[in-house]
Amino acid sequence: MEFIRRLRVPPIDDTLDAALHQKIDQKTKPLGALGQLERLAFQVARIQGSMTPTLKNPYILVFAGDHGVAKSGVSAYPQDVTWQMVHNFLQGGAAINVFARQHNISMRVIDAGVNHEFEDHPQLVKGKIGPGTANFLEQPAMSEELCEKALRLGAAQVDAIAEEGCNVLGFGEMGIGNTSSASMLMSYLLDVPLEHCVGRGTGLSDEQFEHKVKLLQQAAEKYPNLKSPIDILQTFAGFEIVAMVGGILRAAQNRMLVLIDGFIATAAYLAAYKLAPAIGEYAIFCHRSMEQGHQHMLEALKADPILKMDLRLGEGTGCALAYPLLQSSLNFFNEMASFADAGVSEKS
Template identity: 55%
Template sequence: MFSIFRTDKRLTAELQAKIDTKTKPLGALGQLEDVALKVGLIQQSLEPVLNKPHMLVFAGDHGIVEEGVSPFPQEVTPQMVLNFLNGGAAINVFCRQNNINLEVVNAGVASDLPEHPKLFDACIAKGTQSYLTKAAMTDEQVKSAFIRGGEQVKRVAKGGCNVIGFGEMGIGNTSSAALLMHRITGVPLVECVGRGTGLDEKGVLKKLSILQQAAANHPDDHNPLHTLARFGGFEIAMICGAMLKAAELKMLVLIDGFIATSALLVAHALYPEVLDYCVFTHQSDESGHRHMLNYLNVQPLLQLDLRLGEGSGVAVAYPLVASSVAFLNEMASFADAGVSTDED
C-alpha cells in the first residue's frame, strides 16, 4: 500500500562529515545533530529546508466512553474542536508562537460541527462502537480512515509543506491507545493504563477493569490492522494513515505524545521504515508513553511532563528542530573559520 523511501550510505557519510566538521567538539550538539542528520537524509540534501510547518489535529469520539473510562463526558470533544477553531486552545497558542499552520480534521465526532475554513470534514461515522462488546470499527472503516488521513497529508504537501505534526482530540482515546499499546508491544495492560484526562486512583482502577474485559472479549490474532479496528478510534486510524502517507511523500514527521505514538505503533508494525521519517518531540507524562518509546528504541527531545495531547509537544519542540537545520546550514566549519583541529 505504501512505498517507503530508503536512504543511501554515501549521503549519510557526507551529512555526518558536514556535522562533525562544524566548529564544535564531536557530538557536542547532542540530539540536535541526530535531528539534522535525519532531516538531511529525508530530504536527500546536504542543505535541507523546513517549509511551511503544519499541524493537523484529528478529532473523533469513542463508544467506550459510555462505560465510564473518562471523567469527562463525550460532549467535551466537539466543545474542544470549537475551541481549536476559535484559537483558544494550548495548541493554538503554541502554533501561533512558532508559525505553524493549524487545521482540524473531523474524523468521527459524534456531534454536528459548523463549517469553518480551518475545519476539514473527513467524518466516517459519529463515533466508534464500544469495544467492550464489539469491534470499535469495521475493517472497511479502518481502510477508509487510512485513505482519508493520507488525503489530508497530500493536500497539505501540495501547498509546499515538508514538515508535519499530528494532534488529536477525543474523549476516551487514552483507553484506545492503552489497548493498542498492550496488544502491539506486549507490555502488561496495567502498565499501559494511566490517568488520561485526570482520573483519580479509583477511576484508574475502574478504567483498567473495563479495558481488561474488553481485551478478553477480543482474542489477539497479532494483526495490527485488526487490533486497530477492535480498539482504535477514527482519529487514531486517520493519524496512522497520515503518518504513512507523510513518510511516502518524504516529509519530516513530528511525533507527539501517548495517543499519536499509539497510531505510530500500528504504522510501525505495518512498515518499520516509517521510523526513518520520525522525530519524537517529547515523553508524555501519561504512564505508558515511556514504554512505547522504549519499545520503538527512540529518544524524545523533551520531557516536560505534558499530558495534554492536541499536538502540543510537537509545537513546543519545533524550534529545536528548526535549530537543528539552522546549525547544519549556517554554522561554520573548522576550515571556513580557520580554526585549528587536533589533526592540523
C-alpha cells in the same frame, strides 16, 4: 486491505551519509558537542537527501473523533468535551493554537468522527467517518470498511498539505476516551501486559482509574487472539487514531519529516510502524509524556524524544514546542562556520 499495500514506505538512500557526518564534524565545535541537535540535523538532511536541508510550510494536523467506550466511564470528562474542544481549536483558544501561532505553524482540524455537526470553518475538514466508534467493550470499534475509510482520510489530508509545499508535519488528536484505545493498541501491538499500558488519562481519581483498568481487562478477555495491526485497529481504535495511521504512512511515503506527539499519537505511530517499519527513519519523537504507557512505548521503540517536560495534553502540543529545536538543528548545520571557513585550528 488493498489500500495498505499501496502505502509502502521507501527506505532512505544512504549515499550522502558520510558527507553529512563530515559536514557536522567540521563545524567549529568539539565532536558531538551539539548532542541531539547533531542527530536531528543528520536525520532531516538524510530524509531530504540534501546537504542544505530546509523546513518548509510546517503544519500540525489535529484529528478528532468520539469513542463508544467513553460512555462506560473511562474518562473524567463527558464525551461532549470532544466537540467542545474542536470548537475551541477553531476559535483559536487551545494550547495548540497558542504554540502553533508562536512558531508560525499552520494548523488544520479534521473531524474524523465527532458526534456533532460543525459549521463550516476555513481550518476544519469535514471528513466524518461516522458519529464516533462503537463501544469495544461490546463489539469491535469499527468495520474493515470504516477502518479503510479512516486510513484514506488521513492520507488525503497529508497529500493536501504536501501540495502546499509542506515537508514537515506534526500529528495531534482530540477524543474523549482515546487513552483507553491507545492502551489497548499498545498492549496488543507490543504484546505487553495491560497494567504497563494504562494511565490516568485526563486525570482520573484512584477509584476511576481502578474502574478503567477493570473495564479494559474485560475487553482484553473478550478479544484474546488478535494479531494483525489492522484487526487490532478495527477492534480498539478511534477514527481519529486510524486516520493518523494513514497520515503517518503517507507522510513517510512522501519523504516528509513526521513529528510524533504523545501517548495517543505514538500508539498510532506504533500501528503504522508494524505495517511499514521503514517509517522509523522519517519519525521524530517530540516529547515523553507523563503517561506511563508512553514511556514504555518509547523504550520499546528505542526512541529518544526531544523534550521531557511532563506534558500529557495531546493536541500536537509537543510537536509545536519541539519545532524550534528542529529549526535550530538545521540553522547550525547550514549556517555555522567550519574550522576551515573560520580559520580555527582543529583538535590535533
